[in-house]
Amino acid sequence: MRYKGAAAALVLAAGMFLLPRAGLGVRMLNSLAIANIFAVYALSFDVFSGTTLYLNLGHTFIIGIGAYTTALLWRMKGVKPYIGIPIAGLAAMAVGILVFLPSLRLRGAYFAIASLMYPIALYRISTVSPFSMILGGEGGIPVPHPLQSYLAELPAAEARRAFYTTSYYMSLLLLLASAAAAYKIAYSSFGVVLRGIGQDEELVEASGVNTLRYKLLAFMASSYIAGVAGALHVHILMAASPEILALDTTLIPILSIVVLGGLGTVIGPLGASYITILAYEYLWGVMGELRSIAFSLLLIALIVFKPEGLIYTLYAKARGALGR
Amino acid sequence: MIPVPTLFLYTILYGFVYSIFAVGFALIFGVAKVANVAHGAFYTIAAYLYYVLWLKAGLSPVAAAVACLPPTALTGVLVGELTIRPVLKAPVSVFVTTLAASAVIEEVVRILFSTNPLPVPTIRGSYSFLGVYVPKAGILVVALGLAAVALLTLLLDKTMLGLFIRATAESWDEVRIIGGDPLRVFRVSMALSALYAGIAAVLLSPLEMAITPYGGSLQLLKAFAIVILGGLGSIAGSIAASFIFSFIEQAVSFLFMANYAYIAPLILVVIMLVIRPRGLFGEEA
Amino acid sequence: MLKAVQMAVEEINAQGGVLGHPIELVTYDDENKPEKGTSGYAYLVEQGCKVIFGPFGSHVALALLDHIAVHKVLTISYGAVSDEIDKRVAADPKYKYWFRGYVNATSQAAATWDIIAYYCRKFGLKKVAWFYEDLPWTIPHAQYGQKRAPKEGIEIVYVHPFPPDVKSFVEGFAKAKEAGAQLIILQASLTEDPIFTRDYVAQKVGLPVLGGTTLAMMGNYWNVTAGGCQGFIMIAWGYPTDITPKTMAFYRKFVEKYGEEPFFTAWYVYDDIYMWKAAVEKAGTFDSDALIPVLEEIEYTGVCGVYKFTESHTVLVGPDYIYPLFFQWRDGKRTVVWPLKLVKPGTTILVPKLKDGEVVFEEVPWP
Numbered sequence: 001m002r003y004k005g006a007a008a009a010l011v012l013a014a015g016m017f018l019l020p021r022a023g024l025g026v027r028m029l030n031s032l033a034i035a036n037i038f039a040v041y042a043l044s045f046d047v048f049s050g051t052t053l054y055l056n057l058g059h060t061f062i063i064g065i066g067a068y069t070t071a072l073l074w075r076m077k078g079v080k081p082y083i084g085i086p087i088a089g090l091a092a093m094a095v096g097i098l099v100f101l102p103s104l105r106l107r108g109a110y111f112a113i114a115s116l117m118y119p120i121a122l123y124r125i126s127t128v129s130p131f132s133m134i135l136g137g138e139g140g141i142p143v144p145h146p147l148q149s150y151l152a153e154l155p156a157a158e159a160r161r162a163f164y165t166t167s168y169y170m171s172l173l174l175l176l177a178s179a180a181a182a183y184k185i186a187y188s189s190f191g192v193v194l195r196g197i198g199q200d201e202e203l204v205e206a207s208g209v210n211t212l213r214y215k216l217l218a219f220m221a222s223s224y225i226a227g228v229a230g231a232l233h234v235h236i237l238m239a240a241s242p243e244i245l246a247l248d249t250t251l252i253p254i255l256s257i258v259v260l261g262g263l264g265t266v267i268g269p270l271g272a273s274y275i276t277i278l279a280y281e282y283l284w285g286v287m288g289e290l291r292s293i294a295f296s297l298l299l300i301a302l303i304v305f306k307p308e309g310l311i312y313t314l315y316a317k318a319r320g321a322l323g324r
Numbered sequence: 325m326i327p328v329p330t331l332f333l334y335t336i337l338y339g340f341v342y343s344i345f346a347v348g349f350a351l352i353f354g355v356a357k358v359a360n361v362a363h364g365a366f367y368t369i370a371a372y373l374y375y376v377l378w379l380k381a382g383l384s385p386v387a388a389a390v391a392c393l394p395p396t397a398l399t400g401v402l403v404g405e406l407t408i409r410p411v412l413k414a415p416v417s418v419f420v421t422t423l424a425a426s427a428v429i430e431e432v433v434r435i436l437f438s439t440n441p442l443p444v445p446t447i448r449g450s451y452s453f454l455g456v457y458v459p460k461a462g463i464l465v466v467a468l469g470l471a472a473v474a475l476l477t478l479l480l481d482k483t484m485l486g487l488f489i490r491a492t493a494e495s496w497d498e499v500r501i502i503g504g505d506p507l508r509v510f511r512v513s514m515a516l517s518a519l520y521a522g523i524a525a526v527l528l529s530p531l532e533m534a535i536t537p538y539g540g541s542l543q544l545l546k547a548f549a550i551v552i553l554g555g556l557g558s559i560a561g562s563i564a565a566s567f568i569f570s571f572i573e574q575a576v577s578f579l580f581m582a583n584y585a586y587i588a589p590l591i592l593v594v595i596m597l598v599i600r601p602r603g604l605f606g607e608e609a
Numbered sequence: 610m611l612k613a614v615q616m617a618v619e620e621i622n623a624q625g626g627v628l629g630h631p632i633e634l635v636t637y638d639d640e641n642k643p644e645k646g647t648s649g650y651a652y653l654v655e656q657g658c659k660v661i662f663g664p665f666g667s668h669v670a671l672a673l674l675d676h677i678a679v680h681k682v683l684t685i686s687y688g689a690v691s692d693e694i695d696k697r698v699a700a701d702p703k704y705k706y707w708f709r710g711y712v713n714a715t716s717q718a719a720a721t722w723d724i725i726a727y728y729c730r731k732f733g734l735k736k737v738a739w740f741y742e743d744l745p746w747t748i749p750h751a752q753y754g755q756k757r758a759p760k761e762g763i764e765i766v767y768v769h770p771f772p773p774d775v776k777s778f779v780e781g782f783a784k785a786k787e788a789g790a791q792l793i794i795l796q797a798s799l800t801e802d803p804i805f806t807r808d809y810v811a812q813k814v815g816l817p818v819l820g821g822t823t824l825a826m827m828g829n830y831w832n833v834t835a836g837g838c839q840g841f842i843m844i845a846w847g848y849p850t851d852i853t854p855k856t857m858a859f860y861r862k863f864v865e866k867y868g869e870e871p872f873f874t875a876w877y878v879y880d881d882i883y884m885w886k887a888a889v890e891k892a893g894t895f896d897s898d899a900l901i902p903v904l905e906e907i908e909y910t911g912v913c914g915v916y917k918f919t920e921s922h923t924v925l926v927g928p929d930y931i932y933p934l935f936f937q938w939r940d941g942k943r944t945v946v947w948p949l950k951l952v953k954p955g956t957t958i959l960v961p962k963l964k965d966g967e968v969v970f971e972e973v974p975w976p
Contacts, residue, residue: 026680027651034644055416102598109415110556110606113359113548114597120545121590128583129770132745139671139691140643156681163679164651237643239672248427249642255420263416281648289638293431296424303417304410334776441800441824443833446807531776533803534824534833542774578780583743586772 013176020165027281029164033236035277036171040229041250042257042269043175043182048222050264051186051194052215053108058100058115059226059254061122064245066092066227071141071240072134081146085231092227093220104215107201119245126242140241143234146170167236174232175270178225183266185221194218195264253277256299262309271311331578335571337462337531340469343566345524345543346550347476348517350562352408353551354493355513358415362403362422363521363547364540365429370396370522371535372433375442389526393519399429400518401511409510426541433537441534461530472523473563476516480559489513493557549593555606565604610687611636612867613875614662617882627886628893639664643672654680659895660885662878667691667746670707678703683897683904685885687878690714692749695921705901709923710881710916712933714746716926717821718753720933721844724947725794725819726761728842731976732960736766738790738816740781740805742797743770750796766790773799778808786814795820795841802830806837815963819935820844828870831941838938840959840970842946847876847913848934850945859912880911949976 020029041063049056056062069091070084079087103114126135135141145151147166151159185191193214196204205211234240243249257276261268283291302310345367352360370392378388407421446461480486488509491499496506524543529535550569554561569589577585596603614634622631635656637649646669653661660683664670670689674697677684685708692713698704712720729735739754741747747770758765767788769781785793793816795805802824809818821844824830830838849860849870859879863871871879888903889895909916914931916924924931928948935947937958945951946958952975959970 025651025655027648027655030648030651034648049416055419057419099594099598103601106601109353109357109359110602112415112419113556114552114601116548117552117590117593117597120548121587121594124587124590127744128587128772129743129748129751132743133748137691137693137745137748139693140668142671142674142693142697145675160679160681163676237647237672238675239643239668241643241668241672243642243668247423249644252420252423252427255416255423259414259417259420263414281652284637284649284652288636289435292640293428296428296431299424300407300421300428303421304407307411307414307417330777330779338776440827441833443803443829445835446803532800533807534800536800573776577776581770582775582781583770583772586743586774 016172016176017169020168026161026164028278029168031278031281032274033164033167033171035274036168036175037229037233037236038253038257038277039270039273040171040175040178041226041254042261042273043178043266044222044225044229045254045258046264046266046269047182047185047225048215048218050258051191051198052218053198054104054215055109055112056100056115056219056222057112057251057255058118059222060245060247060250061099061115061118062092062096062223062226063230063233063250064119064122064242065095066230067234067240067244068135068141069227070231071136071143071234074143075136075141081144081231081235085146085228085235088231089224089228092230093223096223096227097216097220100219101216104212104219119247119251123242123245126245135242136240140239140243142239145238146232146235170232171236174229178229179266179270181221181225185218186264186266190214190217198264259303260299260310262312262315265309265312265315267315268309268312271315272309275311331574333462334574335567337465337469337570338573339567339570340466340473341524341528341531342546342550342570343563344469344472344520344527346547346554346562346566347473347559348520348524349544349547350551350554350557350559351489351513351517351520352404354557354559355489356408356412356510358408358412358418360403360408360422360514360517361419361544362407362426362429363517364542364544365403365426366396366400366518366521367525367540367543368430368433368537369399370525371529371539372437372442374526374529375444375535379444392526393522396522397515397519400514400516400521403518404511404514408514409507430537430541437537439537441536444529444533444535446530446533465527465531468523468527472520476520476559479516485509485512546589549590552603553589553593553596555603558603558605561603561605568604610665610872610874610878613863613871613879614882616863616866617879621882621886627889628895639666639669641666641669643669646670646673647676650676650680654682658682659897660685662687662881664689665874667694670694674698674704674707677706681706681897683885683900684708685710685881687711687874687881690717690746690749695923699921705922706897707922708904708918710884711877711924712926712931713923714749715753716923717933718750719757720926721750721794721821722754722757722761724842724935725792726757726763727947727976728817728819729761729763729792734791735762736764736789737792737794738767738769738785738788739765739794740769740771740778740785740796740820741794742799742801743772744798746798747796754794771797771801773801775801775804778805779812782808782812782814785816790816792816793818793820795822797822797824800824802838803834806834810837810968813963813966813968815961815968817961818842821933825938826873831938836941840937840939840961842935842937842958845934845936846873847871848936848943848945850934850951852914852934852951853910853912855910855912876913880909880913880916883911884909884916946975952976 045059066088069088073079073084103111106114125131154162197211257269257272261272280295306313349363373392374388377383377391378385403425407425408418411417488499488504492506492509499506550565551562554565572589573585576588618632618634635658637652639646639649646664650673662685665688667689683706687710690713692715695713698707767785767790795818802822818841825843826845887909888900892899892903905918917930919925928950932948934945936943936945956975957972958975960973961968962971
């Protein structure tokens with residue numbers, strides 16, 4: 001079974017690699033790249049919150065630290081993205097631990113709302129002078145595309161498409177790496193402990209396990225991935241602005257994806273991300289301004305009727321149908 | 325030279341408005357252990373209904389203020405039934421559904437009224453009281469605010485309903501034992517919660533003198549900070565924290581620069597989370 | 610803003626289109642987010658748009674620059690004032706497809722200071738207080754003001770940044786007067802005006818107020834502030850007066866069609882569309898590359914003034930080109946007071962003064 005699963009995953013990955021060759025438009029490629037990034041956001045959220053059920057609603061804060069670390073490194077020291085992005089991950093991890101460690105004492109919904117304070121505070125602070133000047137003012141901090149110099153060399157006709165295909169591939173690589181890591185964590189003994197913490201932390205503690213250590217490690221993994229994703233995100237967008245911290249821009253899509261996909265699963269966020277991001281994007285052509293309302297209503301309906309997660313339910317059914 | 329009386333007055337003024345709003349949020353948190361992120365939308369609905377009834381339909385400001393509250397409370401019950409009750413077991417889902425509900429309501433308001441701020445007239449003029457400039461609108465707010473908070477406290481402490489609410493907050497099984505129906509308590513709590521959000525909107529409008537579709541969301545962000553400061557699940561804590569929050573805003577504004585008042589209370593809450601995560605009056609988690 | 614676009618498109622099509630072709634409008638709402646901006650841009654290009662008007666948000670535009678360079682479609686913005694954009698456009702020819710049919714932040718600040726300097730010189734004022742909304746858009750104004758004030762012999766004696774949810778200006782006014790301010794400069798973009806005017810009137814501040822807020826640009830400002838803005842001299846980008854022969858015709862038509870005044874973005878996007886039409890007709894083609902040199906040389910008279918682009922593809926700012934207006938609120942009506950060439954002869958302005966503890970307005974001929 002294990003090998004069949006791995007084979008299926010490889011086929012899926014190969015398919016995703018070949019996607020650009022299918023003659024997709026640049027708008028679709030751009031949307032897919034964004035969908036990949038959000039899938040990574042959702043996966044990184046799931047690694048910690050999906051297992052231990054400590055809902056880290058401050059996830060966008062971690063993402064924001066990653067985003068601004070690479071942007072500021074570029075602005076102040078000219079650090080290139082391929083160095084800046086991994087460092088951003090480390091910064092997100094470090095700041096994340098420092099900031100969230102004390103809150104890990106809180107339980108359930110208490111932790112959720114408490115964690116929400118961090119992105120709200122940072123967003124507000126970023127609008128006030130003198131912080132707004134450091135963080136780029138109105139336009140945000142401009143940053144280069146990770147493959148800027150490569151793209152500059154290409155002839156004009158190719159550069160246009162290459163711009164979007166390279167963004168797609170980079171985000172895809174990150175996605176596959178994150179999915180592999182998430183899978184490993186989720187289905188290892190480490191993951192079992194994490195899920196145990198989610199079910200009944202006191203019981204796990206009573207059996208002599210140092211839950212704090214597990215929570216911390218999971219949080220570190222989650223933050224690192226999120227920080228790297230945030231950094232890559234702004235490099236693909238080519239500007240780092242405080243919007244990335246905002247609830248409606250980033251957190252709602254992440255939570256929607258996680259809930260639609262199925263909390264704690266790996267395949268869930270992947271499918272849900274593609275559907276959510278692409279659906280919202282293409283709804284514009286169908287209903288223009290009303291897409292926001294339609295999308296929200298649809299979201300409520302889907303969650304209410306399929307709380308375990310639509311995508312995971314479909315996936316499980318598909319597996320069942322295929323006799324596995 | 326800090327004008328202490330003015331500082332004191334504004335602290336009280338805004339303290340009441342904040343507490344009325346925060347208490348509604350804390351109530352649902354206590355009763356159902358979920359965060360109703362649509363709480364800000366109740367505020368928005370009340371504010372716009374108030375505006376329409378008063379300035380478009382021609383009711384007197386008092387009549388409009390009273391008339392806009394029942395539909396708001398009803399919205400509270402609807403939101404509770406459609407977006408919270410079905411997913412009570414999964415707090416993440418509640419967060420998403422209520423956030424989506426809030427987005428829908430704000431979008432509808434935005435489409436109907438645009439994002440341009442709508443002016444709300446206020447009772448002009450002020451009293452000079454012991455050398456302090458007191459806006460007349462402020463006196464009304466304090467009086468009504470005090471009444472609202474007192475009413476709620478009485479309700480919770482002295483009535484049968486209050487008993488059921490407090491029991492539900494302890495445990496849903498417990499309330500069944502004493503003969504209450506937790507779902508009914510939940511519905512009533514949603515209505516109350518929305519009602520109080522509406523009262524806050526009505527009280528704040530003459531002070532801010534303009535309503536926008538996003539005013540409710542902004543108030544909600546403050547409410548988050550307030551309930552954390554006070555300690556989640558504690559109504560008294562939320563009220564106390566509201567006044568502390570208001571005081572910090574005013575004090576920082578007077579002592580330093582007004583713009584830091586925007587971020588100072590949030591920084592305080594973040595610091596609080598580091599040294600005492602359960603808040604001032606919260607139970608040990 | 611969309612209304613002005615629709616009006617322009619309808620008018621142009623009614624007159625036979627551009628180069629004989631009817632033009633079709635395709636829209637996309639970027640929700641002021643860079644992500645949606647880039648998706649939307651790709652969408653519009655995919656739909657075959659020959660020219661794209663927008664975006665409005667500076668941070669969206671900044672994120673979009675490299676995408677524009679890649680797609681090579683002429684993009685004319687009616688907003689996006691960040692100077693950062695101008696720097697990048699001037700530095701690299703690949704951004705040549707970007708044009709801003711509006712002014713950048715620094716020139717907005719400069720125009721505001723033009724009238725501040727004149728007013729102070731006329732009345733012999735040396736000390737000003739600066740009240741501003743503390744959000745990122747005011748940063749260029751701050752930087753510019755600090756440099757320009759000393760050159761004009763003006764001292765900024767008190768600075769009062771306030772948050773969007775400011776509750777009172779009482780202590781701000783008190784401190785401003787303590788510091789000896791003789792004029793208050795006000796800048797805001799959200800809903801602080803009613804609170805400002807409430808306290809301004811109640812505290813009997815009695816100092817002239819000059820500046821720019823978003824609410825003040827709207828016709829109902831007098832009602833919004835319940836007359837508290839009496840005597841305020843505020844900025845307007847696009848205003849019903851004879852800036853050019855076309856101005857009043859546009860204004861009347863818009864009001865008749867939609868029953869409301871055009872918002873400032875509406876004026877500029879209307880001009881930008883017609884300016885593009887003029888360029889296309891001159892070049893004889895819709896091709897972006899061919900249009901760029903035409904636009905770089907163009908001098909187009911619209912409803913807001915005369916458009917001429919600088920090296921960084923932003924419009925030249927000046928009384929003979931694109932320039933804001935300043936008007937004074939007086940008993941519910943607005944009187945143009947700046948630029949001087951648009952002031953009607955015999956104009957007087959109100960100057961607030963404190964007399965026996967009450968605020969009175971002195972009428973003074975202007976200029």
